[in-house]
Amino acid sequence: MIGAAAVLRMALVELGRNPMRSGLTTLGIVIGIAAVIALVTLGQGASASITNTISGLGRNLVIVSPGNARQGGPPQAAAPFKLGDLRAIEREVSGIAAMAGVGILAVNAVLGNASYATSAFGSELSYLAVREWPLSAGRVFDEGEMRSGKAVCIIGQTLVRELFGAQDPLGVAIRVGGTSCQVIGVLSPKGQSIVGQDQDNVVLLPLTTFQRRLAGNTDISTIMVSAASPDLTTKVQEDIRSLLHERRRVPPGKQDDFQVNDLSEIATIVGGVTVILTALLGAIAAISLLVGGIGIMNIMLVSVTERTREIGIRLAIGALEREVLAQFLAEAVLLSLIGGLIGVALGLGLSYAGTRVLALPFIVDPLVVAGAALFSGLVGVGFGFFPARRAARMDPIEALRHE
Amino acid sequence: MTTLIALEHLRKVYGSGETQVVALDDISLAIDHGEFVAVMGPSGSGKSTAMNIIGCLDTPTAGTYRFDGREVTTLDRDARALLRRGQIGFVFQGFNLLKRTTALENVELPLVYRGVARAERRRLARDALAKVGLEGREGHSQAELSGGQQQRVAIARAIVTAPALLLADEPTGNLDSERSRDIMTLLAGLNRDAGITIVMVTHEPDMAAFARRRVRFLDGRILADERLAS
Numbered sequence: 001m002i003g004a005a006a007v008l009r010m011a012l013v014e015l016g017r018n019p020m021r022s023g024l025t026t027l028g029i030v031i032g033i034a035a036v037i038a039l040v041t042l043g044q045g046a047s048a049s050i051t052n053t054i055s056g057l058g059r060n061l062v063i064v065s066p067g068n069a070r071q072g073g074p075p076q077a078a079a080p081f082k083l084g085d086l087r088a089i090e091r092e093v094s095g096i097a098a099m100a101g102v103g104i105l106a107v108n109a110v111l112g113n114a115s116y117a118t119s120a121f122g123s124e125l126s127y128l129a130v131r132e133w134p135l136s137a138g139r140v141f142d143e144g145e146m147r148s149g150k151a152v153c154i155i156g157q158t159l160v161r162e163l164f165g166a167q168d169p170l171g172v173a174i175r176v177g178g179t180s181c182q183v184i185g186v187l188s189p190k191g192q193s194i195v196g197q198d199q200d201n202v203v204l205l206p207l208t209t210f211q212r213r214l215a216g217n218t219d220i221s222t223i224m225v226s227a228a229s230p231d232l233t234t235k236v237q238e239d240i241r242s243l244l245h246e247r248r249r250v251p252p253g254k255q256d257d258f259q260v261n262d263l264s265e266i267a268t269i270v271g272g273v274t275v276i277l278t279a280l281l282g283a284i285a286a287i288s289l290l291v292g293g294i295g296i297m298n299i300m301l302v303s304v305t306e307r308t309r310e311i312g313i314r315l316a317i318g319a320l321e322r323e324v325l326a327q328f329l330a331e332a333v334l335l336s337l338i339g340g341l342i343g344v345a346l347g348l349g350l351s352y353a354g355t356r357v358l359a360l361p362f363i364v365d366p367l368v369v370a371g372a373a374l375f376s377g378l379v380g381v382g383f384g385f386f387p388a389r390r391a392a393r394m395d396p397i398e399a400l401r402h403e
Numbered sequence: 404m405t406t407l408i409a410l411e412h413l414r415k416v417y418g419s420g421e422t423q424v425v426a427l428d429d430i431s432l433a434i435d436h437g438e439f440v441a442v443m444g445p446s447g448s449g450k451s452t453a454m455n456i457i458g459c460l461d462t463p464t465a466g467t468y469r470f471d472g473r474e475v476t477t478l479d480r481d482a483r484a485l486l487r488r489g490q491i492g493f494v495f496q497g498f499n500l501l502k503r504t505t506a507l508e509n510v511e512l513p514l515v516y517r518g519v520a521r522a523e524r525r526r527l528a529r530d531a532l533a534k535v536g537l538e539g540r541e542g543h544s545q546a547e548l549s550g551g552q553q554q555r556v557a558i559a560r561a562i563v564t565a566p567a568l569l570l571a572d573e574p575t576g577n578l579d580s581e582r583s584r585d586i587m588t589l590l591a592g593l594n595r596d597a598g599i600t601i602v603m604v605t606h607e608p609d610m611a612a613f614a615r616r617r618v619r620f621l622d623g624r625i626l627a628d629e630r631l632a633s
Contacts, residue, residue, distance in 0.1 A: 316487065318516055
């Protein structure tokens with residue numbers, strides 16, 4: 001019996017005798033594999049980018065806000081939260097890593113002649129922990145400033161750019177909604193939110209300062225809660241809901257006049273859509289692989305017919321059926337494997353270029369690469385088997401007579 | 404001399420019913436080790452069918468065939484292939500070399516299937532090419548060789564495994580008379596010096612004259628079997 005190495009060498013020699021045809025035959029596989037790799041890699045990049053954006057809002061985040069959008073009809077005025085609600089949640093609900101009450105007001109930030117429309121956020125220090133938002137310069141509020149409601153603020157990157165340009169903002173006083181306050185810190189860039197909002201267009205003030213000088217009330221617009229672990233978000237959500245249901249004395253039979261949302265829900269939905277899209281694109285690419293496989297089968301059938309005499313000679317001098325089968329199968333597998341490897345390289349190149357253009361992260365999944373290479377080999381086996389069997393089963397007498 | 408080929412009451416029938424064709428009709432023939440036999444007869448006389456059966460490429464419908472004492476009519480396809488691989492060399496009218504392949508690689512081919520190591524293969528193939536007078540042409544491909552040279556390569560391919568039997572199917576059919584005589588001299592020499600049993604189909608009495616025995620076929624039967632004094 002003839003060894004595997006000899007079979008491979010024989011197959012390589014045969015393919016080398018007709019490099020033009022071999023090259024064109026692999027083209028189908030090259031394109032198919034390249035398409036699979038490129039589309040899946042781009043899909044994963046897009047998915048990762050979306051996940052990043054969502055988790056950029058905060059980890060295991062639960063957002064509590066007054067009013068209920070699910071009721072339909074015009075939004076009804078619902079009583080805002082107060083500091084008491086915040087403290088009650090802190091006291092009664094377990095499994096919370098950090099939480100912050102936030103007051104929000106649309107204001108203009110003014111420096112000299114420059115003015116920029118922005119959002120003023122009044123909050124406790126824990127806000128930065130919940131949002132996982134470090135400073136890029138300066139310092140955070142200290143206890144004294146928090147308690148006394150001192151006129152200090154931390155600004156986002158957009159305000160730095162719009163108001164200060166290249167100038168150092170630290171220590172400079174800006175006017176926020178008519179109140180002068182000193183910039184003591186600058187937030188690191190956060191980029192766009194999932195709904196396309198510029199998260200860096202913000203000025204952050206101590207909650208007391210915000211309530212006394214800007215809002216003129218003790219309202220809290222939103223409560224942001226960071227659960228201690230992903231498994232706990234549902235429990236935390238439920239506990240907050242029942243606690244607030246009691247505290248706000250929602251009449252029996254009426255819907256809650258507040259909502260508790262879990263960001264992981266959004267993440268799941270968006271993630272699901274991306275997975276479906278990736279699978280869809282992958283399926284389309286797989287069809288092109290199928291076409292490539294049929295191309296290989298075609299050429300192998302032509303090749304077997306063309307080489308009938310050669311097969312007759314091999315059989316006459318004593319080649320076994322399985323040896324002829326192995327030789328032709330090896331040729332088909334080599335064709336598709338070589339095509340697969342070129343396709344992987346091409347696909348990675350294309351997806352790298354694609355991610356650059358679309359500003360997505362370039363994530364190579366070794367499993368996808370290995371899977372694609374393996375699949376190209378399987379295509380060779382699958383579509384090479386029929387022609388190879390036809391060669392192996394030839395009658396040597398007939399084959400030798402073939403013109 | 405011991406018997407190498409023993410055909411007994413061999414029948415070969417193609418098709419069935421009204422379209423039935425009897426190619427061989429009760430053939431019995433014995434050929435000893437070391438013989439050089441010319442098989443003659445018009446086309447359709449059954450000589451090619453007999454050659455295919457002797458070469459283990461085909462099986463008879465009835466009768467027995469023993470090769471070197473071994474019953475081969477009952478062997479399956481793979482067993483017959485293994486027998487050919489080990490014992491039988493073929494030379495065809497149309498040379499049947501592999502295209503775009505050097506003389507040396509052509510001669511090596513049977514050794515590849517025998518699992519002979521590369522270096523040994525090279526050596527044996529060179530020796531075989533030397534025996535047919537083609538030293539220095541090892542690297543030439545089919546297109547670079549004349550008809551006579553191609554047939555020499557084919558003979559080298561057939562004898563490189565040192566077979567017990569060489570089957571030649573009109574080996575000079577595509578060659579002019581001078582080249583034909585060269586090839587016949589070569590075959591006669593291999594028979595005489597290396598003791599290879601040769602069975603050769605030919606139309607030409609000139610070529611048959613090189614053999615020491617002539618078997619004539621007609622209508623699926625053996626018409627005459629004459630031994631020539633050497």
